[in-house]
Amino acid sequence: MSRDARWKSLLELLVERGRLEVEEAAAELEVSAATIRRDFDQLAEQQMLVRTRGGAVVHGVSYELPLRYKTARRASEKQRIARAVADLVSPGEAVGLTGGTTTTEVARALAVRGDLTAGSPALTIVTNALNIATELAVRPQFKIVVTGGVARPQSYELIGPLADGVLGQITIDLAVLGVVAFDVTHGAAANDEAEAAVNRLLCERAERVVVAADSSKLGRRAFARICAVGSVDTLVTDTAADEATVGLFEEAGLRVITV
Amino acid sequence: MSRDARWKSLLELLVERGRLEVEEAAAELEVSAATIRRDFDQLAEQQMLVRTRGGAVVHGVSYELPLRYKTARRASEKQRIARAVADLVSPGEAVGLTGGTTTTEVARALAVRGDLTAGSPALTIVTNALNIATELAVRPQFKIVVTGGVARPQSYELIGPLADGVLGQITIDLAVLGVVAFDVTHGAAANDEAEAAVNRLLCERAERVVVAADSSKLGRRAFARICAVGSVDTLVTDTAADEATVGLFEEAGLRVITV
DNA sequence: CAGCTTTCGAGCAGAATCAAGCATTATCTG
DNA sequence: CAGATAATGCTTGATTCTGCTCGAAAGCTG
Structure with missing residues (x-):
């Protein structure tokens, strides 16, 4: 070991x-x-x-483990989902990524996509997640735009009014949302209200919104609501998702991709 | 193959x-x-x-082992300088860090300072360097504020108008400047003009300005000027620095610390 | 406070890993 | 084709990591 x-x-x-x-x-x-x-x-x-x-x-009072030290659960599902999300992106677009393990995998999947080497830049990535920004910063094919803000140790996400201010100044083609819960009636949700606020703003600045969530997140609810189901265009999840649940999302007008 | x-x-x-x-x-x-x-x-x-x-x-998910600096040149000088700079910081202050290998060492030196565990937070760190933010984000004793902006792949620094906008909204006690050149008549300088602009703004928002530069940087000039010598309060460098050069800085009113 | 137990820290040996140098092979260039 | 350059594999000495031992220190108990 x-x-x-x-x-x-x-x-x-x-x-x-x-x-x-x-x-x-x-x-x-x-x-x-x-x-x-x-x-x-x-x-x-x-x-x-x-x-x-x-x-x-x-140490101290922080009982929530920073992302860096968590062993990834459902790693292979997340990677499959990530690849599918990456395929939704076209060269030259501006893509927004929120924080979380799934979106981090999306970032990696984008990095290894072979057709994104041409152009300058081939892709513009807007993110409030420090780990994603750090990982992608060295790839010359990407232009990385980072929202400012205060770092949340547990998720590496930048939050707060500084982040809101920066997001107000930009527009993106596609927002990829990592969520902890996604339900037809309660919408997408995060654990932290400040995080949810930044994610909501990112959605509002995007033309298309994709939720990347493994099947364990579907039908669940969480504390801080990001947005309603109607604001989301596409859901990418794994094949273990309950068919009835998937049906509900499709009835609500979403395109659902299972991998 | x-x-x-x-x-x-x-x-x-x-x-x-x-x-x-x-x-x-x-x-x-x-x-x-x-x-x-x-x-x-x-x-x-x-x-x-x-x-x-x-x-x-x-990269970005696991550790950068703090004691392994293979690629860093002059590693031990940088570490000594970093410790001395860390000692200039008092608990509760807001400290600004620019990008660069020396300032990254300062960040690590701050992280291992034992007396900075009390209070919440013990220290506020403002930085435009992605790698510093990522490394410090998991430390519960710090509040990390990141300027937004576009990532410069070569140095991990965030630059551009978004960064300027965020910096305009904050004030700090101490700015630690990593430079590529520091000369009595030409002042502190960086390699990139956009980087220099952000660094300049950081200085202007600070009550005290410290330049951390190993002796090879002294007396040199570089393309993009950050600020004049008069804007700097303290210079921390290593003992290999030329005595005459150090004398010039002292005559200019700087406090010079050699380690 | 004395006696006992547990834990610590330092030192050492063996194993794994690394860095550097050198010989060989492959690739490029004119 | 000849020469130069770069890449690869192997060897060797050095460094790092791990587990063990033993004396010292810290904590517990009566």
């Missing part, structure tokens, strides 16, 4: 339980206690946790 | 799996481990992936 995988597991366990003992972690990850001690010390130096005698506790 | 094809395969495998080991990749592509290592190093230099011991990970 590599060190970064180990660190990721340690932080996941820590966030889950609030406190983690050296011996306990050593047993679960099947490495020696000395290694765990060294890991804890290094993570503590980076302020990712607080060292205690015998173990470690989470 | 040509190098281009190999690089393409490597990146595809990496995107698919998130992490790729040297030996594993060597076996799959049927080349020697030495070649894979060289490929990884070259791709890492182009920021297409992040090198780890034993393999590589997708």
Whole structure:
């Protein structure tokens, strides 16, 4: 087990339980206690946790794990969805991407699309997600426009009035929305209201809106509503989606793509 | 198998799996481990992936191990300078960081400063550098404010009118300037005029301005001027700096710290 | 406060990984 | 075709990581 995988597991366990003992972690990850001690010390130096005698506790009050340390769930579904979303994009367009694991995969799928190398730029990407911007910034075929704002550690998204101000000045062809819940009656939703506000603004600036959501998100509700179903043009989800649920979205006028 | 094809395969495998080991990749592509290592190093230099011991990970998702700076020149000087700059910051302040390798080290030095854990937030960081924002975003002790703008691939800096607009709305205590040249008569300078413009604006919004520059930058000139010497309060450089040069800066009224 | 247990930190050995140099092969150029 | 250049594979010495041991320190108990 590599060190970064180990660190990721340690932080996941820590966030889950609030406190983690050296011996306990050593047993679960099947490495020696000395290694765990060294890991804890290094993570503590980076302020990712607080060292205690015998173990470690989470740092501060933040109990939500930053995206960076989460092991991706449903990774293959997300990648299939991402490829399908990437196919909806035409060369030369301006595409908006919100934050989240699915949209990050969309960014990667766009990066490896072979036909997007010509033109300058082949694609303009507008995003409020730091990780997406960082990953795509080195690709010469993309022009990356970042909204300003305050970074939300859990999702890497930039939020707040600064982001709203920047978004007010631009227009895009296609908005790709990563959501935590998407329901016919309650619409698309996020966990954080400031995040939802930025995402809503991005939708309003777009000609077409695509929701990228694996089937576990469908029919669910979440705290902060982004927009109504009527504002969305296309839904891309995986084949595990319930047929009845898909039917409801289609009745509501959406084009549904299952992959 | 040509190098281009190999690089393409490597990146595809990496995107698919998130992490790729040297030996594993060597076996799959049927080349020697030495070649894979060289490929990884070259791709890492182009920021297409992040090198780890034993393999590589997708850029932006996993760690940049804080103690590994293979490509950075003058790494130890930069780290010493960075620590000294970090010591100029008091808890609770708002600090602005421009882009560049030296300022990235300053960000890391701030992250490991032990006395910055109390309060919420202990420090507000304003930056137009994507890599700095991404690295610091997961630290709960910081509030990260990102200027919007268009990403410059070479330096990860956000530039353009969107960045200017956001900076006009904020005020900071301390601006840390990474420069490519700093001369008594010609002032601080960057390679790109749009970058210089954003940096200039950041200085204007700050009460104190610190230039962090290793000794090779002193007495040099570069294309795009950021500001005059008189706008700078403190210069932090390494002990290899020429004494006469340092004297000139002190005569000009700067506080010079050599480490 | 004394005695016991647990945990820590440092040092060491073995294994894995890396960097650099060199020989060989492939590719390009005129 | 000859020479130059670049890429690849192999070898070697150095570095890093991991697990183990042992004395010291910290915490617990009575």
